[in-house]
Amino acid sequence: QQPDLTADLIKRKLSTVKHKLLVLSGKGGVGKSTITSLISRSLALNNPDINVAVLDIDICGPSQPRVLGVIGEQVHQSGSGWSPVLTDLYKTLARDVFNMLTDIYIDKPDAQLRGMIKQFLSEVDWGALDYLILDTPPGTSDEHLSATSYLKHAGITGVIIITTPQQVALLDVRKEIDFCRKVNIPILGVIENMSIFVCPNCNNSVEIFPALTGGGCVMAKELNVEFLGSLPLDPLLAKCCDEGKNFLTEIPESPTILTLQTIVQKI
Ligand code: ADP
Numbered sequence: 649q650q651p652d653l654t655a656d657l658i659k660r661k662l663s664t665v666k667h668k669l670l671v672l673s674g675k676g677g678v679g680k681s682t683i684t685s686l687i688s689r690s691l692a693l694n695n696p697d698i699n700v701a702v703l704d705i706d707i708c709g710p711s712q713p714r715v716l717g718v719i720g721e722q723v724h725q726s727g728s729g730w731s732p733v734l735t736d737l738y739k740t741l742a743r744d745v746f747n748m749l750t751d752i753y754i755d756k757p758d759a760q761l762r763g764m765i766k767q768f769l770s771e772v773d774w775g776a777l778d779y780l781i782l783d784t785p786p787g788t789s790d791e792h793l794s795a796t797s798y799l800k801h802a803g804i805t806g807v808i809i810i811t812t813p814q815q816v817a818l819l820d821v822r823k824e825i826d827f828c829r830k831v832n833i834p835i836l837g838v839i840e841n842m843s844i845f846v847c848p849n850c851n852n853s854v855e856i857f858p859a860l861t862g863g864g865c866v867m868a869k870e871l872n873v874e875f876l877g878s879l880p881l882d883p884l885l886a887k888c889c890d891e892g893k894n895f896l897t898e899i900p901e902s903p904t905i906l907t908l909q910t911i912v913q914k915i
Contacts, residue, residue: 655801658769661729662802665701665777669836669915670795672828673810674820676786679841680810681711682889683879684783687808689896690905690912691779698778701732705765705795706785717892729773762794769798787820788827796831806836808876808915813843813856813863821864825871836915837874840864842881846903856881877911880904 662668671687673680684702692700704712713719721733774780785791796804807828811821821838828835840863845854857863868875882904888895896905 654766654770655798658766658798659802661770661772662774662780662799665774665780665802667779667805668799668802669779669781669805670784670792670799670807670833671781671810672784672788672792672807672824673786673817674822674824675812675817676709678786678810678812678817679879680786681706681715681783682885683808683810683839683841684781685712685715685889686879686885686895686908687912687915688779688781689894690908691915693896694909694912695778699776700779700781701774701777702781702783703768703772704783705768705791706783707761707764707791708785710783712783714892715889717894719892723772726773729771731773761791765791765794766798769795769802788823792827793831796833800831800833804833806834808836809838809873810841811838811864811867812841813878815863818863818867821867822871825873835873837876838864838868839876839911840878843878845881848883853880874914876914877907879907879911 669687671680671684681704688700688702691698702712702716704710713721716735718733718735723730723733725731782795784795807824809821809824809828811817825835842856843862843864845856846852847854862878864878865875880903882902884899884902885895885904887893888898895902896908899905
């Protein structure tokens with residue numbers, strides 16, 4: 649009976665959240681957390697009236713506190729549950745974007761990981777949200793199974809899969825797609841990250857993985873999922889992420905943002 653009670657509780661708690669998106673990748677280091685933050689910031693920036701929140705369920709190695717610039721901030725407990733952290737960057741933009749606490753490193757057995765995910769989903773007072781975007785650990789681990797099984801009753805809008813155009817990463821994407829199909833959650837599409845590098849000095853574009861640039865698109869077609877687009881490797885983006893700054897407002901003239909906008913429009 650316990651799993652049903654939990655699912656019901658989560659369903660009730662998330663009934664004020666319109667869209668629940670999961671961001672997945674087969675491998676670590678392909679830019680999943682970076683793109684999660686970019687998508688959330690882009691949605692918030694483009695739509696002043698909507699509320700966007702990010703929940704990092706990569707409990708053993710969370711990146712969102714750093715990327716969203718809220719390292720060290722703590723979630724507070726109130727009568728209606730945990731209150732998410734409002735990021736300063738969004739506050740200054742008067743956007744309601746929140747980031748749930750995961751500024752901790754935990755090395756715990758699966759049952760405890762599951763317990764924490766359950767807590768994140770059932771005890772946070774998100775309020776009325778348009779988007780809750782979940783940053784997940786790489787691969788298809790116990791965290792994914794827990795999150796998807798808990799979220800399924802509350803309804804998952806869809807999954808976004810991040811890859812680089814490397815054979816090893818692309819192979820893992822196939823596993824991600826298989827996983828989504830097995831647990832019956834819709835795939836919104838695949839984003840290829842770090843496909844090219846545009847030299848800031850000469851503006852020439854370099855294919856980082858020459859034999860495979862466009863591999864994400866080919867694979868998406870082959871596996872019958874939407875290809876949402878490619879983002880370049882952009883050193884200024886990496887710098888902003890490291891410093892917890894909002895790339896979209898720090899470097900507003902960046903061509904990477906235009907590419908990002910076309911991707912976000914498809915989500
Ligand atoms: P993941 O979440 O898949 O492990 P991250 O988002 O943490 O990957 O990215 C890994 C590293 O690569 C980070 O240092 C990040 O700043 C950098 N990075 C990711 N995408 C890009 C990009 N398009 N351009 C430049 N650096 C990037």
